[in-house]
Amino acid sequence: MASAKVLLVDDDPNLVELIGLRLEAAGYEVLRALDEGEAMRKVRETAIDLSVVDLQLVQRDGISLMESLHQVAPRMPVIILTAHGSIESAVEAMKKGAYSYLTKPFESRDLIFQIERAIDTSRLSVEVDRLRDLLQERYSPANIVAGSEKMRTVLEAVSRIADTESTVLLLGESGTGKDLIAKLIHLAGPRKAKPFVALNCAALPETLLESSLFGHEKGAFSGAVKTSRGLFQQAHGGSVFLDEIADMPLAIQAKVLRVLQEKQFYPLGSEKLIEVDVRVITATNKNLEEQVKLGLFRQDLYYRIHVIPIHLPALRERKEDIPPLIDHFIQQFSVKTGKEIKGLTPQAMQKLMLYDWPGNVRELENTIEYAVTMADQDRITEDLVLGNRVAVPPDKLLPLKEAKDAFEKSYLTSLLQSCRGNVSEASKLAGKYRADFYILLRKHHLSPTTFKD
Numbered sequence: 080m081a082s083a084k085v086l087l088v089d090d091d092p093n094l095v096e097l098i099g100l101r102l103e104a105a106g107y108e109v110l111r112a113l114d115e116g117e118a119m120r121k122v123r124e125t126a127i128d129l130s131v132v133d134l135q136l137v138q139r140d141g142i143s144l145m146e147s148l149h150q151v152a153p154r155m156p157v158i159i160l161t162a163h164g165s166i167e168s169a170v171e172a173m174k175k176g177a178y179s180y181l182t183k184p185f186e187s188r189d190l191i192f193q194i195e196r197a198i199d200t201s202r203l204s205v206e207v208d209r210l211r212d213l214l215q216e217r218y219s220p221a222n223i224v225a226g227s228e229k230m231r232t233v234l235e236a237v238s239r240i241a242d243t244e245s246t247v248l249l250l251g252e253s254g255t256g257k258d259l260i261a262k263l264i265h266l267a268g269p270r271k272a273k274p275f276v277a278l279n280c281a282a283l284p285e286t287l288l289e290s291s292l293f294g295h296e297k298g299a300f301s302g303a304v305k306t307s308r309g310l311f312q313q314a315h316g317g318s319v320f321l322d323e324i325a326d327m328p329l330a331i332q333a334k335v336l337r338v339l340q341e342k343q344f345y346p347l348g349s350e351k352l353i354e355v356d357v358r359v360i361t362a363t364n365k366n367l368e369e370q371v372k373l374g375l376f377r378q379d380l381y382y383r384i385h386v387i388p389i390h391l392p393a394l395r396e397r398k399e400d401i402p403p404l405i406d407h408f409i410q411q412f413s414v415k416t417g418k419e420i421k422g423l424t425p426q427a428m429q430k431l432m433l434y435d436w437p438g439n440v441r442e443l444e445n446t447i448e449y450a451v452t453m454a455d456q457d458r459i460t461e462d463l464v465l466g467n468r469v470a471v472p473p474d475k476l477l478p479l480k481e482a483k484d485a486f487e488k489s490y491l492t493s494l495l496q497s498c499r500g501n502v503s504e505a506s507k508l509a510g511k512y513r514a515d516f517y518i519l520l521r522k523h524h525l526s527p528t529t530f531k532d
Contacts, residue, residue: 083198084125086110088118089133101187115144122151128198134161134168142172149176156197227397233260236389241267246339248384249362251391254439257362258322260391265318270358273317276310281326289331295347309346311338311355318358325365325376336380394436394443398489401432402496404440408447420451425497425508426461432493434465488523500530
């Protein structure tokens with residue numbers, strides 16, 4: 080507390096001096112003000128942690144001064160000092176933003192206790208807001224690479240549903256970023272200040288999964304040495320993200336269905352009904368309709384979670400996002416490794432563009448992390464990416480013309496990205512005359528200016 084600055088405001092110089100000496104003895108840096116004007120000047124000039132303001136001042140009351148102080152320093156706690164007969168006014172001050180009040184005469188230790196508690200609370204609030212801002216910055220749409228039409232459609236859907244309470248089902252292959260989108264939905268909605276709790280349903284055996292979700296009483300099963308709250312209780316008021324929900328055992332699916340329908344459940348070994356208020360976001364990389372037909376997933380639960388389905392495209396379906404994703408990961412891992420990697424050679428970029436990425440964005444991220452770590456020059460070369468991995472054959476073969484056009488567009492996009500939109504350089508690498516190269520660009524509706532820095 081030694082670094083905390085406290086402003087004392089009272090028109091009684093003897094009282095100000097007495098309180099100031101006692102606070103200084105407790106380790107505080109004290110600023111004194113005998114009138115409202117002096118108090119305002121000090122708040123404008125110095126970052127003050129807390130103010131102690133007398134309710135009855137010469138020119139105006141302490142409540143009015145507090146409101147003026149909060150216009151300059153909105154987060155600064157204010158403790159009001161009041162005479163015994165003015166308690167009603169002090170309560171009014173708290174309604175208008177005062178942290179607390181003390182009635183004269185008071186013990187110095189009571190004031191110091193109030194100051195310590197107020198400053199601790201204020202600093203904790205600032206830290207929580209800082210962490211929340213960091214999360215919001217990381218998961219905001221502006222920081223999710225989504226240049227392709229398919230990903231822009233996903234983000235548009237997120238913006239429309241974030242303020243609703245509807246259950247969301249995220250569909251997509253592993254590594255497409257379902258967890259990222261789930262967190263974005265939470266942070267973009269009214270529950271953002273409440274907990275976001277995530278669980279991979281495929282990662283735990285049945286008993287442990289049930290206990291993790293719903294909690295348990297002491298002795299409910301072997302190893303349950305103490306009572307534990309489940310994730311649904313932990314997320315009360317916020318959101319629960321159930322990843323890989325298709326791998327959830329049928330018996331647990333029934334309890335999850337009850338939470339969705341009735342917002343209540345029984346913890347393991349308990350007869351006490353628990354009520355919760357949560358938004359549920361689910362995700363899977365499997366075909367749930369097929370799982371229902373096979374009897375592996377409850378049909379009633381499927382209908383409950385299939386309220387707002389959002390499909391996250393595979394990376395091979397949005398290859399125009401690969402170059403900006405690469406730039407994003409290079410920047411991220413360059414900072415992490417302390418290297419200054421400027422980018423990829425055209426050959427390395429072409430290799431990455433032609434690959435089908437069965438592991439999607441996660442696989443691309445791992446690939447770039449390895450390449451940045453192993454690079455011994457400022458550009459990542461072809462030998463540092465993918466190793467012996469080759470393009471994975473598509474599940475469904477395209478007609479020759481469609482396959483050729485798809486390859487051609489991907490190849491041109493890779494070239495333009497590598498050459499930063501320099502047509503002369505790109506056409507030279509492609510072995511084409513500039514005029515012929517422009518014809519290909521027009522054919523695939525590609526503009527060189529899109530790829531310029």
